[in-house]
């Protein structure tokens with residue numbers, strides 16, 4: 001895809017795609033303008049240009065998947081990707097026209113909360129880098145999902161769809177409510193989504209917490225006592 005283009009902009013939201021784009025750009029000798037955003041903060045730098053480092057020079061190994069905070073869980077203020085995207089476009093223009101001082105070996109940090117920009121100096125190109133070093137060991141693209149241990153999207157989880165008889169339609173749920181069938185309604189979206197709107201009498205336990213908490217999982221596997229009058233039914237509601 002990228003071989004016909006002179007400058008590549010990385011606006012991806014996951015580690016696997018970042019390594020894929022970095023390696024593609026190094027192998028094809030293309031500059032890579034990298035931007036990222038999370039919550040109120042954004043970052044910008046230029047990789048693989050005029051002797052500067054590549055992404056692998058700075059991050060030879062991917063972080064453990066569970067340490068990566070993604071946008072779907074961490075959230076991002078919509079304006080921040082706009083700011084970083086505009087600055088990426090500016091860097092691309094500077095590279096194409098060969099003017100100015102591109103963000104090589106420097107990282108621009110934008111803090112939208114305080115409205116500040118600052119630079120930090122990055123390491124120079126690593127001569128022992130596995131792809132752009134003097135004796136590279138990576139000479140073609142690899143399996144990036146396997147390398148990173150995560151899928152090329154901002155969700156670590158793979159979709160495991162419920163079978164037809166494990167699901168309930170809106171109409172059937174309404175009927176269940178009208179009949180007064182005892183049940184427990186869990187809304188497993190993130191709190192920010194739950195706060196926007198949710199069904200009455202629902203309980204918010206984000207799926208990210210649910211999967212980590214053995215206590216909650218064992219609680220769900222335990223029939224509820226008669227004392228709480230809720231019965232033993234359990235409905236998990238995952239809305240997007």
Ligand SMILES: [Zn+2]
Pocket residue numbers: 053054055056057058125126129130131132133
């Ligand atoms: Zn490198």
